[in-house]
Amino acid sequence: MNLKLIIRIAKSLLLARFKQTLIAAVGVTFSISMFITLLSFMAGLNDLLDGLLLNRTPHVRLYNEIKPNINQPIYSQFDTNTTHNFIHSIKSTVSRQEIYNSEAIIQTLKKDQRVLGVAPKIISPVFFNDGAIDITGVVNGIEIQSEGKLFHFNEYVTAGDPADIERLSNSIILGKGLADQLLANLGDVVQVATINGERFPLRVVGFFQSGMQEIDKTQSYASIATVQKLKEKPNNYITDIQIKLKDLAKAPQIAKEYNKLFEIDAVDIQTANATFETGSFVRTLISYAVGVVLLIVAGFGIYNILNMMIYEKMNTIAILKATGFAGKDVQKIFLVIAMSIGFFGGLAGLILGFGLSAIIDQIPFETPSLPSVKTYPVSYNPTYYAIGAVFSLITTFLAGWFPSRKASKVDPVVIIRGK
Numbered sequence: 001m002n003l004k005l006i007i008r009i010a011k012s013l014l015l016a017r018f019k020q021t022l023i024a025a026v027g028v029t030f031s032i033s034m035f036i037t038l039l040s041f042m043a044g045l046n047d048l049l050d051g052l053l054l055n056r057t058p059h060v061r062l063y064n065e066i067k068p069n070i071n072q073p074i075y076s077q078f079d080t081n082t083t084h085n086f087i088h089s090i091k092s093t094v095s096r097q098e099i100y101n102s103e104a105i106i107q108t109l110k111k112d113q114r115v116l117g118v119a120p121k122i123i124s125p126v127f128f129n130d131g132a133i134d135i136t137g138v139v140n141g142i143e144i145q146s147e148g149k150l151f152h153f154n155e156y157v158t159a160g161d162p163a164d165i166e167r168l169s170n171s172i173i174l175g176k177g178l179a180d181q182l183l184a185n186l187g188d189v190v191q192v193a194t195i196n197g198e199r200f201p202l203r204v205v206g207f208f209q210s211g212m213q214e215i216d217k218t219q220s221y222a223s224i225a226t227v228q229k230l231k232e233k234p235n236n237y238i239t240d241i242q243i244k245l246k247d248l249a250k251a252p253q254i255a256k257e258y259n260k261l262f263e264i265d266a267v268d269i270q271t272a273n274a275t276f277e278t279g280s281f282v283r284t285l286i287s288y289a290v291g292v293v294l295l296i297v298a299g300f301g302i303y304n305i306l307n308m309m310i311y312e313k314m315n316t317i318a319i320l321k322a323t324g325f326a327g328k329d330v331q332k333i334f335l336v337i338a339m340s341i342g343f344f345g346g347l348a349g350l351i352l353g354f355g356l357s358a359i360i361d362q363i364p365f366e367t368p369s370l371p372s373v374k375t376y377p378v379s380y381n382p383t384y385y386a387i388g389a390v391f392s393l394i395t396t397f398l399a400g401w402f403p404s405r406k407a408s409k410v411d412p413v414v415i416i417r418g419k
Contacts, residue, residue: 032349338400
C-alpha cells in the first residue's frame with residue numbers, strides 16, 4: 001500500500017483523538033526531559049566529586065615504600081628448614097625515600113608515547129610552630145608549572161599567585177585550614193621545623209583549598225628547591241614521580257611495567273582510589289536505572305492509549321480492511337501513530353531537558369569548602385541526548401507493536417455484522 005496514504009490516514013487518526021495523542025506525547029516528553037536532566041545533573045556531580053580527588057591524583061605514582069627487612073638477623077643464626085621463628089617488632093630495611101637516578105627516569109617517561117605528562121615531587125613531614133604548640137603538617141615540594149597543567153593546582157589556590165613559590169625564595173602556600181589554625185595571613189612568616197629539629201622561616205604567599213577539610217589542615221606547598229633546602233638535600237633529591245597518562249584505563253598495566261623497568265614501587269589510580277570509583281559507578285548506575293524506569297512508564301501510557309484508540313476505531317479499521325487494506329497496512333498505520341508520538345514527544349523532551357539542565361547550571365551553589373564551584377554542576381554530554389532519543393523511539397515502537405498487531409487481526413465482517 002502507498003506509504004503516503006498510510007501516513008495521511010495515521011495523521012487523520014492522530015488529529016481525531018488529539019487530546020489523547022497530546023497526553024501520550026506529554027508523557028514521552030516528561031520522561032525524556034527528566035531522563036536528560038537527571039543524568040546531566042548526576043554526571044555533573046560525579047565529575048565534580050571526581051575532580052576533587054582524581055584530578056589531584058596521579059594516574060601512576062613512582063616512589064620508594066618503606067618495607068620490613070626480609071633478611072632478619074635471626075635467620076643467619078638458625079636453620080629455617082628445621083625451625084620456625086616468631087619475630088616481633090620487625091625493623092624496616094635500610095633504604096632511602098629518595099628515587100635513585102630520578103632525572104633519567106623522568107626523561108625516559110617523557111619519551112613514552114602513552115604518558116601525557118610527568119611531575120616530580122618531594123613529600124616532607126614537618127611541624128608548624130604555633131607558640132608553644134607544634135602542629136603536624138606536610139610540605140609538598142612541587143614544580144608549579146607541571147602541577148598546574150596536570151593536576152589543576154592553580155584552580156585550588158584561593159589567594160595569592162601560585163607562581164610566587166618559585167619566584168620568591170623560602171615561600172610557602174598553606175592549606176586554608178592550616179592557615180586558620182596558625183592565624184596566618186598573606187605576607188606573614190611561619191616557623192617550620194623538620195623532623196631533625198631544624199627550624200626555617202617561610203613566608204606565606206598563598207592559600208590552598210581542596211574542599212577536603214582534613215587535607216587542608218595538614219597540606220602545604222613550596223617549590224622543590226625550598227623543600228630540598230628544608231631537608232638539607234642536594235638538588236637532585238626527589239621522593240615521588242607523578243605520571244598522567246593519555247588513557248586512564250591502562251594505569252594498572254603501566255604501573256606494573258614501570259615497577260619492573262625502574263625497580264621502584266608503583267601504584268595506579270584505580271588501586272589507590274578503588275572505593276571512590278565504586279561510589280561513582282553506583283551513582284551513575286542509579287541515575288540510568290531511574291531514567292529507564294521513567295521511559296518504561298511512558299511506554300505503558302502509550303500502550304494504553306493506543307489500545308483505547310483501537311477499541312474506539314474498530315469501525316474505521318473494519319472499513320479500511322473492507323476497502324482493500326491488508327492487515328499489515330493497518331499495522332503500519334498504528335505503528336506510524338506510535339512512532340510519531342515517540343518522535344515529536346522525544347524531540348520536545350530533549351529540548352526541555354536541555355533547558356532544565358541550563359537552568360540548574362545557573363542556580364548559585366556556593367560553599368566555603370568548594371571555592372572553585374559557583375553553580376550546581378551539570379554535564380552536557382551528547383551521549384545522554386542520543387540515549388534519550390533512541391530510547392524514546394524504541395519504547396514507543398514496542399508500545400505500538402502489540403496494539404497494532406491486534407488491529408491487523410480484526411475481522412471486518414464480524415465488526416460490520418455486529419453493527
